[in-house]
Amino acid sequence: MSHFSSLSTLKSMLGATVCAGLMFASSAVCAQNTPGVLRVSAIPDEAPTELQRKFKPLGDYLAKATGLKVEFTPVTDYAASVEGLVNKKIDMVWLGGFTFVQANVRSKGMVTPLVQRLEDEKFRSVFITTNKDISKLEDLKGKTLSFGSESSTSGHLMPRSYLLAAKVNPDTDLKRIAFSGAHDATVASVAGGKVDAGALNISVWEKLVNEKKVDPAVVRVFYTTPGYFDYNWSVRSDMAPALKKKITDAFLALDKSTPEGKEILDLQRASKFIPTRAENYGDIEKAAHSAGLLK
Structure with a gap:
């Protein structure tokens, strides 16, 4: 596999990342470390209205499971979701495999993937x-x-x-x-x-x-394409272990045999959620290096 042939493309990508981070920071200043609030976001891989629609029942479910108020904060682009998690503006994010790798590298391993859909094992x-x-x-x-x-x-x-x-x-x-x-x-x-x-x-x-x-x-x-690991729900590694467990257990308990579970899983396009770990994304990191997208 070869690297990007255009240096200007790389420069524009880096510039976009910096700008997106600044845009996110300016819009989320009030969201820093609010007691009793779980701040959640997602990479904007679909229209913002669709992301909000998909998350609403899941947010209500997580609020009941954790006892926290769950707030969904949309971001401008993929880079902003990484910056938000790394800079502690948000607590939990729906990331793609590559954005998880970016966040993990940027934070020097301070991001923990909790769960993924069963479908994400061979996306x-x-x-x-x-x-x-x-x-x-x-x-x-x-x-x-x-x-x-x-x-x-x-x-x-x-x-x-x-x-x-x-x-x-x-x-x-x-x-x-x-x-x-x-x-x-x-x-x-x-x-x-x-x-x-x-x-x-x-x-x-x-x-x-x-x-x-x-x-x-x-x-x-x-x-x-052949299958590869992809999406996951990741949190900051410094999140309290008890809260990480509550969130993980809540996802793992979702079951299509219940009306609530079916609604949430259908919206998430998942048959069920399973535990995941950072090591699952090693091939994604290698592919990113080989394609010249990660330095």
Whole structure:
């Protein structure tokens, strides 16, 4: 796998990270260390309204389980979720595999992943297109492609890794690459003809197909990646052990046989939650280094 060929791309990524961190800090000053409050956030891999809708029942459930007031704080982008956790502006975050690695590296190991969905043990990405001439990754040479966020595991890092493994360098072999910012936005870009193809997380793709928000006969999947570890709920390592246990136990107790459990798990697109650990994300860290996305 090769590194980014463009130094300017790396500079712009670093600049965006710094700016996002400042934007988050300015909007979350009042949220610092409020007693009796569990401050939660999530990487913005879908529209903000969808993230709020998905979290509301889970937030109510965690409030009952912990005895704390649970506050959901949306962030501007993926980098802001990392900065918020590292700088103690928030207590718990829904992270992708790559953003967990970024947070863990930035904090020098002061971030603890608690749980992941069963589905996150073998998560996958899909490449989609409306172009009849594209049927494999090699066909993307000379074409335009949209990733999601630059810090997305399933919308950028792993798709990039599999492109490189197929001897397709996105920075030199494609006509143009774009970053939509979110998985649903990637689908919209492909469906609207703004790009020839796009890469996104399979869970969002299946949700959009099931909700009939995209026609798979028009926008089709032409490549699905092998499985890899992805999303998790992470907390700051200095969180009280008793609170970590309460949160973990609450997630593990969710069961689709109960109305409350079914509602929460369905919204989280999960069959159940299972424990996870930092070591599960070693391959993600290696892939990030190999793709030139982590220094």
